[in-house]
Amino acid sequence: MIRVLLVDDERMVCAHLRTILGGADDIEVVDEAYDGAAAVESVLRHRPGVVLMDLRMPGVDGLTAIERIAELERPPAVVALTTFDADHYVIKALRAGAAGFLLKSTPPEDLVELVRVAADGHTVMSAAATRRLVASAAGRSLERDRHRARIDDLTERETEVLACLGEGLSNAQIAARLHLSEATVKGYVSRLLDKLGCANRTQAGLLAHEAGL
Known part of the structure; x- marks a missing residue:
């Protein structure tokens, strides 16, 4: 089973993600966290294989949480969730140790498959997100x-x-x-x-x- 931690300060987003991932036989959502500090604690407690991490949250934000998780022994794969309101946040997340990033609008069937890709240790970037990153780097x-x-x-x-x-x-x-x-x-x-x-x-x-x- 792929153990997944959901991190977003909007509980409806977590509920939506839980519903999507819950339909997969090989994925188990082990916890939800609503800020970065709780995310780090949950990683230590539940040892998930994949963390879906919102970048912008009150208190300890996603970037700080990614940095802290990356310092742990045998850290999980952390995938940044973004709406692309600011590309520099995504780049900072990748530099901090994120295994990739996904748009929150990623289709459900793609989300499930990309979680599996992250669990296998590969880079996770949705096609739309990659195009946006390339465009932001132009010039x-x-x-x-x-x-x-x-x-x-x-x-x-x-x-x-x-x-x-x-x-x-x-x-x-x-x-x-x-x-x-x-x-x-x-x-x-x-x-x-x-x-x-x-x-x-x-x-x-x-x-x-x-x-x-």
Whole structure:
């Protein structure tokens, strides 16, 4: 079973998410929290595999909670929930350790599948959210040049793998696209994280966006 914690200060949002996820045989909602501090306590108490985290909440907000959860031993995958009223919040969440982000308007069937993806340790970005992130990064040439300098030492194949991470592809999907074995892709991803100083594949994917790949 995939154990899920829901975090949102709007209880109706939590109820809506619980209803959607409750229809899946392999997902169990173990708790709800209505602010960041309660979210951290609930993670310690219930040890969920996935946390769906609203970013804007009173008191301890989602960004702070993500940072605190990321510092825990064996932290769960935290997926930021957003309405995209401010893109910089999403980018901060990814840098803080979030495994990805979803729009609150994500269709129910997509939400269930993306929770499964997060539980498997992969990056979670809905297609609409990814398009918005790419659009928000457009035109920032000086910042893009700075990020591109970080990837100058990558080989051509490593750059291709990094670009795939920027699309949120799984190892299997990258292997199919680049005609490699999954084991080879896994090795490339591990080396990329070490070379780039990224904590996880989501941060590497964010760098791919910021470098304009």
